[in-house]
Amino acid sequence: MWKVIIRRLLMMIPQLIILSVLIFLLAKAMPGDPFSGLIGPKTDPKQIEALREAAGLNDPWWQQYTHWMSNALHGDFGMSYTMHLPVSELIGSRMINTFWLSLLAVILTYLIAIPMAIFAAKNEGSWKDQVLLVYNSITFGIPAYVIYLFAIFVFGFVLGWFPTGGTVSPEASGWLAELGSRIYHMILPATTMALLGTTGIFTYLRSGILDEQNQDYVKTARAKGVGENAIFTRHIFRNALLPIAANFGFVITGLLGGAIFAETIFGYPGLGQLFITAITSRDYSVITALILLNGVLALIGGMLSDIIMAIVDPRIRIE
Amino acid sequence: MEKQLLLSGKKVTVSFMINGDWQTAIYQVDLDIHRDEVVALVGESGSGKSTFATAVMGLHKANQSKVTGSITLADQELIGLSNLEMAKLRGEKVGMIFQDPLAALNPLMRIGDQIKEAMAMRDVYQPSEYKQRVLELLDQVGIVNPARTARQFPHQLSGGMRQRIMIALAIANNPDLIIADEPTTALDVTIQAQILDLIKRIQEKKHAGVLLITHDLGVVAEVADTVAVMYAGQLVEKAPVAELFAHPKHPYTRSLLKSNPSIEQEQDDLYVIPGTVPALAEMDHHKDLFLQRVPWMQELADQPIADELVEVAPQHFVRGEAWRTFEFPEEQVQ
Numbered sequence: 001m002w003k004v005i006i007r008r009l010l011m012m013i014p015q016l017i018i019l020s021v022l023i024f025l026l027a028k029a030m031p032g033d034p035f036s037g038l039i040g041p042k043t044d045p046k047q048i049e050a051l052r053e054a055a056g057l058n059d060p061w062w063q064q065y066t067h068w069m070s071n072a073l074h075g076d077f078g079m080s081y082t083m084h085l086p087v088s089e090l091i092g093s094r095m096i097n098t099f100w101l102s103l104l105a106v107i108l109t110y111l112i113a114i115p116m117a118i119f120a121a122k123n124e125g126s127w128k129d130q131v132l133l134v135y136n137s138i139t140f141g142i143p144a145y146v147i148y149l150f151a152i153f154v155f156g157f158v159l160g161w162f163p164t165g166g167t168v169s170p171e172a173s174g175w176l177a178e179l180g181s182r183i184y185h186m187i188l189p190a191t192t193m194a195l196l197g198t199t200g201i202f203t204y205l206r207s208g209i210l211d212e213q214n215q216d217y218v219k220t221a222r223a224k225g226v227g228e229n230a231i232f233t234r235h236i237f238r239n240a241l242l243p244i245a246a247n248f249g250f251v252i253t254g255l256l257g258g259a260i261f262a263e264t265i266f267g268y269p270g271l272g273q274l275f276i277t278a279i280t281s282r283d284y285s286v287i288t289a290l291i292l293l294n295g296v297l298a299l300i301g302g303m304l305s306d307i308i309m310a311i312v313d314p315r316i317r318i319e
Numbered sequence: 320m321e322k323q324l325l326l327s328g329k330k331v332t333v334s335f336m337i338n339g340d341w342q343t344a345i346y347q348v349d350l351d352i353h354r355d356e357v358v359a360l361v362g363e364s365g366s367g368k369s370t371f372a373t374a375v376m377g378l379h380k381a382n383q384s385k386v387t388g389s390i391t392l393a394d395q396e397l398i399g400l401s402n403l404e405m406a407k408l409r410g411e412k413v414g415m416i417f418q419d420p421l422a423a424l425n426p427l428m429r430i431g432d433q434i435k436e437a438m439a440m441r442d443v444y445q446p447s448e449y450k451q452r453v454l455e456l457l458d459q460v461g462i463v464n465p466a467r468t469a470r471q472f473p474h475q476l477s478g479g480m481r482q483r484i485m486i487a488l489a490i491a492n493n494p495d496l497i498i499a500d501e502p503t504t505a506l507d508v509t510i511q512a513q514i515l516d517l518i519k520r521i522q523e524k525k526h527a528g529v530l531l532i533t534h535d536l537g538v539v540a541e542v543a544d545t546v547a548v549m550y551a552g553q554l555v556e557k558a559p560v561a562e563l564f565a566h567p568k569h570p571y572t573r574s575l576l577k578s579n580p581s582i583e584q585e586q587d588d589l590y591v592i593p594g595t596v597p598a599l600a601e602m603d604h605h606k607d608l609f610l611q612r613v614p615w616m617q618e619l620a621d622q623p624i625a626d627e628l629v630e631v632a633p634q635h636f637v638r639g640e641a642w643r644t645f646e647f648p649e650e651q652v653q
Contacts, residue, residue: 220417222406223489225407227403234436238427312427314426315472
């Protein structure tokens with residue numbers, strides 16, 4: 001088992017290098033540089049050129065890349081051009097917000113999707129199954145922001161049950177009140193995200209259960225005299241969970257992308273909101289860092305999927 | 320001495336709900352299995368062999384199938400038992416070996432745990448005894464290193480070993496009756512004989528009855544005591560093995576034997592039975608359905624015949640009268 005994990009971790013190194021080179025080159029390909037904006041009618045082009053030379057922008061790309069990369073490895077992603085703060089500082093504070101929101105949303109998604117899939121599979125073909133299938137097609141098909149806006153309007157403005165923005169209310173004093181306030185601010189966005197995000201898990205698990213329950217080994221278990229409940233939990237459900245485990249990596253990968261809409265609409269200051277702000281203001285250093293972070297998340301997601309698969313499915317373990 | 324009757328099937332009929340219609344898959348099958356007896360159930364794919372075995376195990380889905388007639392196992396009527404009552408008998412009184420051992424073992428569970436699960440349903444052993452019992456069983460089915468195999472997963476074993484595991488599962492609770500559904504079909508030819516030998520040995524040691532489902536007449540000749548031949552959901556002939564091979568009566572039995580290669584006779588072409596088993600919807604069980612596939616006996620094919628088999632020699636039962644006049648074309652010429 002440890003061998004699989006270490007092997008998988010080692011595999012990430014070349015992946016990370018390729019990813020960072022690609023992102024660096026794409027960022028380089030974008031028009032302009034930090035000093036383009038400084039050019040005015042009174043600036044001396046020679047002065048700008050000197051600044052470029054000093055900043056290393058005239059070096060060959062691979063030198064610039066190693067410079068950028070070694071800084072990045074030290075946690076230095078440069079300065080935000082619009083907010084005049086270190087990128088790492090900007091990202092750091094918001095990353096924690098996004099982390100908690102995403103974690104809550106992911107947990108809620110699984111808590112909703114798994115029982116839903118079991119219930120649908122056990123009632124296959126009946127109206128209960130049909131209702132859940134239709135629900136999942138609708139939530140998959142509708143653009144998420146439509147529902148987000150609707151949720152804010154109904155539960156935030158009309159009913160006033162939940163706050164319509166922010167992460168913590170300024171009145172909260174003491175760590176307990178602050179924690180409560182933080183959770184309170186996350187409930188509406190996290191629940192809405194979870195209710196809209198069930199489709200993948202629901203579909204994989206439902207069809208997994210339907211497939212597995214007709215497998216021969218289920219017949220064997222019945223022939224052994226195993227009771228129906230044990231057959232479901234020990235045999236059918238365990239095997240049907242395999243695709244869910246594989247899917248977990250994609251869920252991780254999709255988090256930041258999903259957060260872009262949710263955080264922007266729910267006014268939640270996380271990475272997603274920062275991403276939108278950075279893109280609209282052409283804040284390249286922030287964009288580059290966020291894309292790199294997203295790429296790293298995708299790699300980690302894939303790795304987690306592989307490791308989880310190796311844990312749950314003995315056929316995948318490489319001896 | 321009359322052997323103890325283990326399983327008695329009387330007029331066993333199984334219908335399935337297919338596209339809104341009840342269609343009869345097996346019709347009025349009478350079959351008895353005694354202690355110390357290996358009964359082979361022979362027939363082409365689609366003849367209803369497995370349907371019969373599944374009915375004995377009570378594994379047909381209640382909402383999509385209907386089982387009528389009577390199946391008694393050690394004097395207990397099985398038809399009409401609830402799924403819970405049936406689950407208690409499965410494994411305990413009757414064990415089953417399936418065709419494809421890779422598909423029939425849970426890929427995520429260790430071999431030892433799968434065998435343990437079969438015994439854990441019964442509460443006969445102390446928790447500490449299970450491990451020892453698992454190793455004993457693995458040893459009984461000829462696994463060389465039981466401790467190692469118990470820790471392995473199904474995909475790590477060879478096909479022959481997997482089938483040995485299936486046998487260990489089936490006999491874990493010492494059932495009186497073992498149903499083996501095509502136990503050698505998915506195996507290498509070299510392994511087939513070993514597995515058959517193992518089944519036979521375990522049957523003799525435990526004085527169990529075995530229902531062996533197969534389409535392989537070589538297997539039948541090797542291990543069976545009694546042979547029942549099935550066609551389109553009905554028994555067409557039933558006899559002790561020597562009698563059946565020496566004096567096959569029903570046209571279907573004779574065609575089957577004729578289509579099997581023989582070492583004694585030099586043959587360029589094997590006999591091929593024309594046509595296929597009719598679809599369920601087209602089966603009229605009041606006729607001799609096989610005659611539809613005998614072009615030169617069409618006048619008899621439409622005549623209704625009795626459901627019961629007729630005893631034509633001691634312990635030798637045949638369905639209908641067509642066997643009296645049936646001849647292969649080249650025999651007619653001579």
